[in-house]
Amino acid sequence: MKNKNYYAILMAGGVGSRFWPVSTEAFPKQFHDMLGTGDTLIQKTFKRLAKLIPQENIFILTNARYNNLVLEQLPQVTQRQVVLEPAMRNTAPCILYASLKIQKENPNAVMIVAPSDHWIEDEVIFSNNVQQAFDFCIKNDALMTLGIQPTFPNTGFGYIEFDKSSKEDIKNVKQFREKPDYETAKSFIKQGNFLWNAGIFMWTAKSVIKSFQMNQPALFSLFEKGVNAYNTAKEDDFIQDNYGKAENISVDYAIMEKSKNVYVLAAEFDWNDLGTWGSLYDKLDKDESRNALVNARVLAEDASGNLIRTKIDKIVVVDGLQDYIIVDKDDVLLIFPKSKEQDIKKVLHKVKGKFGEQYG
């Protein structure tokens, strides 16, 4: 029997434009089967959370335009569980809003907030780590995060510095650090008490709301006024009238970096943010030439280290290409060096300018 007090908030409002042309504004990354497993990323994430958390307690935070995609891909979810942001306001407003809704439904709720588009290998270890964090949050007034043991000085992630002296699994966070330059990242790794910030948070509804009340009184008061309306027919009107007034602010900045009761547990599972084509390539199975194929059937001559993605069973003959991203969609073909993956956002911008917004 799963614990009825366990809740989850899945963050599913992003666009993932570094995965263009697969990920587009109309059909973002989390709704694609990026790994070729048969499940989209949000489906995989939902299943992983549903091992520990009652299905009906998993809420999906997303943009109004993705409402139908969520309901189609997660048929076990009802409209009650899909929390729609009428405007883009970063993570703090929507997390506060969803937390107030959940608290109204269950004042004893303890919840995990997690991205819908990350890759986590071992679901049992993941559940165990979340369980350990939940137990801590129930006993303590704590804002918890799962930190990822860094494997190299990645400059694309934020870092969490924890208290080196602690002997506990769950340690006090000293500070959050934004994406560092390479030298700083190297020093973080060397010091040994830095973890990657994966954007996974756990807390009781009570603790997170209290932290918003203390650290973001304006935001808190904006959404607190709606509590009577939440989970009733009046909610829509209230949100339409008020959501746009919220400050555009991340949950990290709004509460995590300001609170004293922030703790981290070093995750024991393999994790990948699937943030770029290169990180996806790392996670995919490779053939004998280190080509990673998604859906494609490939004849490769002198071609290795490529990521090749097409519609199901398309044949690709490739000769003389090393370390390329080859993505074929119905209306767009991308042939792009993996080493330039960070430029894909720029390419997307150029494509939109040259051929029209509909291609992004």
Place this chain on the structure above:
Amino acid sequence: MKNKNYYAILMAGGVGSRFWPVSTEAFPKQFHDMLGTGDTLIQKTFKRLAKLIPQENIFILTNARYNNLVLEQLPQVTQRQVVLEPAMRNTAPCILYASLKIQKENPNAVMIVAPSDHWIEDEVIFSNNVQQAFDFCIKNDALMTLGIQPTFPNTGFGYIEFDKSSKEDIKNVKQFREKPDYETAKSFIKQGNFLWNAGIFMWTAKSVIKSFQMNQPALFSLFEKGVNAYNTAKEDDFIQDNYGKAENISVDYAIMEKSKNVYVLAAEFDWNDLGTWGSLYDKLDKDESRNALVNARVLAEDASGNLIRTKIDKIVVVDGLQDYIIVDKDDVLLIFPKSKEQDIKKVLHKVKGKFGEQYG
């Protein structure tokens, strides 16, 4: 008023496998708009011939499986004009057969035999050259060919050696030479009296049939037995029963290389056999980076000299590729160096072996 004695035989039975994946057994090159002009190659060829030759006198020789493609692409053509080979027997049997049909219909016929898939720029000069050859054939018992002035020592074509001493436009042919090696080709060019064999022939029905009778008596007698049946309801049965018995032999070898009355006129029009992706690239318009685009809309970074063909208006982003053939079809994507274009037949063979005959 076009001359009612003028006829044409369009050769449209080939497969063009070096243009895979666009050209396939089910849908060969001559039925594709390879140049992106709005016309398929056979449509362009038909229109060019129809400037001089009455439409109803243009016959198309092809394989039975392409009958519908011919009638679809040339709606001005009736079934009477589509001469179907029930078996692959090279060019001599089908040319003899069609010539006997034409002679029965019009004993004064003078005809051109021409490939359906070549590129010829100037249609007026083409018509003038053919007219000049027709006039010669009517006055003389002659087998004529149009030779192409060579621009470089191409080892992929046959050559025609003509009588150097002649001062006439139309010269006696000394001999036909098969595809030479590079040094031989260079010496041909140096000698100055060698032309490329473009597979374009002109003769009266009377002269070509006489030449078959003299040089290929067995083949002649096989098809001559059917004369009563040709152009009647009995023709189909006769051809089904007898065509397969014909020797597999080219018209060059069967009569041209054996006859004394062979003449050549040096063509004055620009010509390209469109035999490979590279020769097609040469004929296409290029953008400022020397990329040749057919149907595609392209964003190219550090990419030049490429031939890029897709369905209409597909967007292609390509970065870091030089001198590639990029061909995207619904079920096949080819990314292949132009310098290896002669290997495409091998690639096709591998693809069929690995993924199935249906892809060729």
